[in-house]
Amino acid sequence: MFSMIRERLRQGRRTIAYPSGDAPTLPDRFRGLPVLDESKCPDGCRSCAEVCPTDAIAWDEGSLRLDLGRCLFCTECLEACPEGAIRYSQDYRLATRKREDLVLRSGRELELARPLEDRLLRLFARSLKLRVVSAGGDASAEADLNVLGTVVFDLGRFGIQVVASPRHADGLVIVGPVTENMKLALRETYAAIPAPKIVIAVGTCAISGGVFRGNPEVNDGVGDLVPVDLYIPGSPPHPMTILDGLIRLLGRLVPGGATDSS
Amino acid sequence: MNDETLLEMRTGRAIPRVRIPRLSFEALRGAIVDAVAKGQRLIAFFGDARDSSEEVDVYAVLADGARALVRVGRATLESDRFPSLTPDCPPAHLFERELAEQYGISPVGHPWFKPVRFHGSYRRGHDAWGRAPGEPPVVGVTDFFRVEGEEVHEVAVGPVHAGVIEPGHFRFQCHGEQVFHLEISLGYQHRGLERTLSGGPNKRTLATMEAVAGDTSIGHATAYSCAVEALAGSRVPLRAEAIRGIALELERLANHTGDLGALAGDVGFLPTASYCGRIRGDFLNLTALLCGSRFGRGLVRPGGIRFDLDAERVGRFQDRLDAAYRDVAGAAALLWDSTSVQARFEGTGIVTADTALALGMVGPAARACGLEGDARQDFPSGIYRFAHVPVSTWSTGDVFARAYVRWLEIQRSVAFIKEQLRALPDGSILADVKALRPEHLVVSLVEGWRGEICHVAMTDATGCFSRYKIVDPSFHNWIGLAMALRDQQISDFPLCNKSFNLSYCGHDL
Incomplete structure (x- = not known):
């Protein structure tokens, strides 16, 4: 008993101050929001697009675009680009409401997720129960979703809780590229959640199929299987990226406000 | 022989x-x-x-x-x-x-012949179950072993089951609380991974390897890189080998720590559960200090590694490793000192050494039964040729043994990392990788945190992969979990399951 109390005192309080205080410092090598600077691109150079494992980088109508929904946040393009036209920033905020908002272009800001509509906010802002369905993928996004339940992030502070039964849930979190073998279970789980409900796609796999895109055994992500309300890209997304997306959706972060510093 | x-x-x-x-x-x-x-x-x-x-x-x-x-x-x-x-x-x-x-x-003559992952045959017109081409198998639809009797009942769980966890289907044949038999049917995570590797390596191959099992990215990327280096005849700089070893042990530390916490959580012992949940993150963040990704994405590549450790970073690394180790030691000590925890761990989910050997189990689950296999010792590659990690075993084969072996391995991994950091070899971190030799075969073995990761690569006449076989340790061990449940109470399933903590995606590929 005493050893337990002593250990409790030694381990101390470890919950982060965010969002009322600062977000924790991320490692200097953390790869957050990519920044494009097309003015650095030599004429006709396509090296970044050529090496991108998931073809997240493309040139259309003569301009460089990077689809966060496909990006693995690897370092291939950085190494291929001699000019530094692509770099990663430390910005962990990546979540959007619309799929097309995930497409980055040079000199254009990412349209971060806006809160839910008022009707849904009234229902979910203070209590949101989520059912997570893992549908393929590599289980890393699941791992970092679980991290949100630890004392560090303490998701319960926001009234967000993961529940076992879809019948008890207000929303569905989908991870993985949606394998053929999980398609039915995913649909059934979605159907079992009472309306109104929301859907959150976590990770590059769930958004586009990620590294498994094009494989006949997978569905290239959620696609139009179920309607998605929030996209959280990353392979896997950092826990701060997921947390930011969730509380942004629930209107806990005011765009441009004190807790939304860039 | x-x-x-x-x-x-x-x-x-x-x-x-x-x-x-x-x-x-x-x-x-x-x-x-x-x-x-x-x-x-x-x-x-x-x-x-x-x-x-x-x-x-x-x-x-x-x-x-x-x-x-x-x-x-x-x-x-x-x-x-x-x-x-x-x-x-x-x-x-x-x-x-x-x-x-x-x-x-x-x-x-196979005694229990049924699909593994529920996908169509790779060869047109040949199907072991006589299904017509274009008639896709339905996952989970197969004959399950059944115990008949008036007081026998069946419990079916999954694929979508409680918690943030991968999908799988579990069928228990029970008499009251007692489990006679557990059958595990997987395949829900099957994403056709292995087959896409043929024709490579290409720009997607490395990222695919990192996604075989997301909690074992370093393990699988290392096994893959070793295979490519052997086929290309490249020599990896020693400094890169050392940092690969550090990353592999960090992966082990993070997962073993998380498992100790999860085991504590499953017996309702919240102090260790909540401490370890956090400390696991401390180890993941150390991997991120090294390469920016908590899961080690982008660190290992054929020829070496992509991120170096300078002296200043080594210093920060050591301090944070010491702090995390102090915390996990304290959290683990509570487990062994608490009689209520020991009462639930000891004697639960026993797998005997004979069973483990007969089934070909690997990793900490096998070492907890007293088997001594460890690829770092038996088939040392990379830095493990020069720095030895003692093999950790226990003999009781129960949940306690699987937990305790993890704790032993945590101590030894920390000692290994500290030793490496003290004397990091000088030199570059990345060597050139030439074209792969045609018509060759290589076997690459890495001791991941769950056990032996086996990659077998074969090249064709043009030096591309004609076949790439991956055997994740979970492939050997799921049957071990089924055996551990024999004659146990069904309520002990979560605890037994956690004590193995096997990969669904690594099995399903």
Whole structure:
């Protein structure tokens, strides 16, 4: 008993101050929001697009675009680009409401997720129960979703809780590229959640199929299987990226406000 | 054993495929059964054939840990049936089911013959279950073992089950609380991963390896890189080998720590559960300090690594490692001192050494039964050729043993990392990788945190992969979990499951 109390005192309080205080410092090598600077691109150079494992980088109508929904946040393009036209920033905020908002272009800001509509906010802002369905993928996004339940992030502070039964849930979190073998279970789980409900796609796999895109055994992500309300890209997304997306959706972060510093 | 039936080779060395003896299937079967009876382990057994081919080449890889050698042989099957090895060699059971599912060849006499991942056959017009082409199997629809009787009931769980966890289907045959039999049916995570590797390496290959099992990205990326380096004849700088070792042990630390916390949580012991949940993150963040990704994405690549450690970073790394180790030591000590925890851990979910050996179990789950296998010791590659990590074992084979072996390994991994950091070799971190040699085969073994990761790569005449076989440790161990549940209370399933913590995606590929 005493050893337990002593250990409790030694381990101390470890919950982060965010969002009322600062977000924790991320490692200097953390790869957050990519920044494009097309003015650095030599004429006709396509090296970044050529090496991108998931073809997240493309040139259309003569301009460089990077689809966060496909990006693995690897370092291939950085190494291929001699000019530094692509770099990663430390910005962990990546979540959007619309799929097309995930497409980055040079000199254009990412349209971060806006809160839910008022009707849904009234229902979910203070209590949101989520059912997570893992549908393929590599289980890393699941791992970092679980991290949100630890004392560090303490998701319960926001009234967000993961529940076992879809019948008890207000929303569905989908991870993985949606394998053929999980398609039915995913649909059934979605159907079992009472309306109104929301859907959150976590990770590059769930958004586009990620590294498994094009494989006949997978569905290239959620696609139009179920309607998605929030996209959280990353392979896997950092826990701060997921947390930011969730509380942004629930209107806990005011765009441009004190807790939304860039 | 010096018989000529199988080719003896070292892991991490490529050999021309022409040197692999081509036996009759009977001879190959006999050699495998013989070797396993003498204590060698079947670490890979797989097919290779083109879509439209009438013949299937079957490859077997056996590990002779005592001599640090693997033995390879092959046979060509001209018929769609072959005599099953499983009755004489139980570790072949799942390999044979996989072989049947992928290539449409049936192991005649297999005692428990059913699909593994529920996908169509790789060979057009050949299906082990006689399904018509274009008639996709329905996942989870198969014959399940049933116990009949008035007071017997069946409990079916999954694929979507409680918690943030991967999908799988579990069927328990119970009498009251007592479990007579558990059958585990997976395949929900099957994403056709292995098949996409043929024709590579290409720009997606490395990222695919990191996604075999997301919590083992370093393990699989290392096994893959070693295979490519062997095929290309590249030498990895020693500094890169050392940092790869550090990253592999960090992966072990994070997962073992998380598992101790999860085990504590499953017996309702919240102090250790909440501390370890956080400390796991401290180890993941150390990996991120090294390469920016908590899961080590982008660190390991063929030829070496992408991120270096300068002196200043080493200093920060050491301080944070010490702090995390102090915390996990305190959290673990509470587990061993708490009688309520011990009462739940001890004697629960026992797998005997005989069973573990007979089924070919690997990793901490096998070492908890007293088996001594550890690829870092038996088949050392990279930095493990120079720095030895003592093998951690326990003898009781229960949940306690699986937890305690993890704690032993945590201590030894920390000691290993500190030793490496003290004396990091100088030099570069990345070597050039040339084209892969054509018509070669390499076997690469890495001791991941769940156990032995086996990659077998074969190249074609142009130096591209003609077949790339991955065996995740979970492939060997799921049956161990099923055995651990025999005669247990069904309410102990979560605890037993956590004590193995196997990968669904690594199994399903």
